[in-house]
Amino acid sequence: MCGIIGYVGGEDGPDAIDVLLNGLSQLEYRGYDSAGVGLANASLSVHKAEGELSKLRSVLPTESLRGGHTGIGHTRWSTHGPPSNANAHPHTDEDDRVAVVHNGIVENYQALRDELVDAGVSFESETDTEVIPHLIADSLEAGDDPECAFRRAIDRIEGSYAIAAVVDGVDDLFAARNESPLVVGVGDDGHYLASDVPAFIDHTDRVVYVDDGEFVRLSATDYRITDADGTVLEKPVETVDWDAEDTGKSGYDHYMLKEIHEQPTALRQCLRGRVDELAGEITLTELSELDHDGPIQFVACGTSYHAALHAATVCRERGLHANAYVASEYAADRIPVGPETLVIGVTQSGETADTLRALREANRAGARTIGVTNTVGSSATRVCDDVLYIRAGPEIGVAATKTFASQQIALTLLAGQLNGGLSYDAIEALRSVPDQVQTVLDTSRAKTVAEELVGSDAFLFIGRGLAYPVALEGALKFKEITYEHAEGFAAGELKHGPLALVTDETPVFAVVTGDGETARKTISNIKEVEARNAPVVVVTDGCSEAERYADYVLEIPETDDIGAAVVANVQLQLVSYWVANRMGRSIDKPRNLAKSVTVD
């Protein structure tokens, strides 16, 4: 999983090196183990460096690269081979005639590599990608023209890919897509392609989404998209509504903090026009008739999986038969799925390979599928029968924050709709959530708590009912950006094993809201850890006596259990942020992670 970009411009267009570096900086969320560019000027030149884009910038002979108008670029998240200069893209053939960038996985690369090695080709990297330039060079050697050589190489590889290639002495650029995102930008003075729109949004907002199995040829004046047989396809040019400036940090030190503070706005956008307190109705205009009474399966990964757990619980509270599954385990678990099943895939990027795979399987089994995503035009929107947008706006920080809150709310609306609507009280509570999140942002003591607890041995998070997914998400966020050991548990599970971890150096964060049986039981679990001298932090609305057993209290406004799950999570986001900030972590780009995981 990586980000790719390509550009072919006319003489009056910007220099390729500027377009590529600028675009890569917008794609760094997809990976930042290494970065590289390949430019077809007088001759093919390739430059790459391990580490973040700034490293590449520092080693580039930028001035000598000016004047070129064709190029490709790549930012990498390692799958095959560790981050290193050799494994960075672009990859080339032995004679440096062809340079290739690739996002995805070549599944049959070992067989191809063995074959090429037997034929005497020597490899420079450990990547799966490097077979591609060698295959293209082979065909060129055999006398094929560049486009034909590119197609022949793509024909031989299996797996997922968005690939772009430049060939020495050729102004055009060649690309292909299968199960990895690829979008073409149509500009006035050139053409662009990238894994994601922000890479070229500074230059054009007119885009063409490339579908699986399609090929692209870009020139300065034209673009051509063809199918596997070479038939030219007429595809719609869409205008994207994406303000490039939305992706600035607007005065915050980190994107993550900015995005945490954007949650009230994101939630308003998510709710706008969808809840009607006068009529007591929910309207989800994107979805066709939602008359479903079979089992409901949510599939997702990472943070989205926690939102899926939230959704499944909300459904079950309303008597619906619903479960949430980790998408990568969905196939392995042999979950029964058929035409009676509704499968709902939750993926922020809409490109999560594991989730897309589960959705494709559900499609094959005849199930109806709904994609819940933040990204217009993403693969999930095309794989699924229907799509529900969470409308959170662009999220750049690798650790998901506002998109999780928007997923919780959008999925609550979907669950309500599946159950024939929500009560007036529930709609009133939902409409109050944006301000309640703002209240937490205005008043939170999370920074103080973080400063007290930084340096502890481990951090445990517990919750019950709708607070259980919050505990899991709180722990995931914490470990993602602090690199400290953090675990989330169902509160009742603590005594069945994890209690052995508890010492006076392991703070326990407990989410307790309301004063019902769920709260009372969680308080019993808090007493269990308090008795072992663990520092206790409760996130609570003050309705129960939980504060009595707490060393630190993070207050949230009083609301219903759904609103509380959204609002309580914001306190935990802030704790994670301030601990990571105190520890000097790379908050927006945590080590080894990337935002959009487009590999299995």
Added chain:
Amino acid sequence: MPVRSAIVLAAGEGKRLRPLTRHRPKPMLPAGTKPILEHVFDELIDAGIEEVTVVVGYGRSAVQSHFGSSYRNVPIEYVVQENQLGSGHALAVAAATVDERTLVVNGDQLVDRQIVGDVITAHEDAPDAVATIGVINHDELSEYGGVIVDADDTVSEIVENPTDDRVYRLNAGVYALESDAIETMTSVEPTAGEFSLTDGLAALVAGSGTVRAAASDGMWIDATYPWDLLEVAEALFETGTVESEIASSARVHETATIVEPAIVAPDCVINAGAVVGPNVCLGQNVTVGANATVGRSVVDADSRLGANATALDCVTGRGVRIGPASTIVGGPGDVRVEASVHRDERLGALIADRTTDEGGVTYAPGTIVGAAATIRAGTTVRGSIDSETEVR
């Protein structure tokens, strides 16, 4: 070279606007339904400004999260003034980002594009001017900056809070400055630990360069006290700066009545039989209960009025809950702020962010309630009530 960029000063709390400024600075208080600062940005952009630098400090996330990295396709750069040491210091903090002539504008007062345009034009037409100050005629100068303007439109003196009877124009807080003027202004010694912009201007006037005044009859409005937000809203309606509007995402029951002028912002809900207006501004996601009455009020975002409640001459912060059948009877009344009393202000009640009344509460005219207070059902409140208190 035309004036293309602006520095907007929005770092100060505006202490006299308490308790509404608990979590946000004065520039983010509502003028109608939009923050004062958003009006300022609109006027700057309409006057042709292409780049905005905002100095933020107190409650800065309120500014940053509201506007993000651009507003109406004009990029916004944020500069943080960590300690609010005065408006001159704020300018010094921002000056590092500016290397050409620029406009400097107060972010906490309403100005219109005419004043902004008059200052830009006057400055561009006067090649000898190192600075041009926007001035207007105004009756009440004792709270503001006075400018003595000579016959040839040059500024001869600047006096803060003038009390003598010379002829002053009011400093509208809109300046066009050459970059070396900014340097002179920001190198002034602080008085009593505060770097004031006026001291910098005075130094400029005393110096060798020409400081010109751009006289304008454009609109200038300042909210000195929180209840002034009611008059600000009325003035915006009267001047046509804002127009009556019901947002398309708002839901208004068919039996509810909206009396213009009134603004109903996005996501609002107005229940059956409610009467809203005239001179009412409902911020986003406000709910008005069945048969409730709201007149001459500014109700900020996410607030809820219960069924049968009455709110006249009322200013609320965000997320305020006025319970069912509560009554804010309207002004005039005496308003008590700390040691001083403001007699006969037309204020029903001022209720700060996230205060809740449980219903059946009666507000004596001129009542001020702090933030996050709780007023139990059936109580009568008057005078000034502190934040986070419970009244029973």
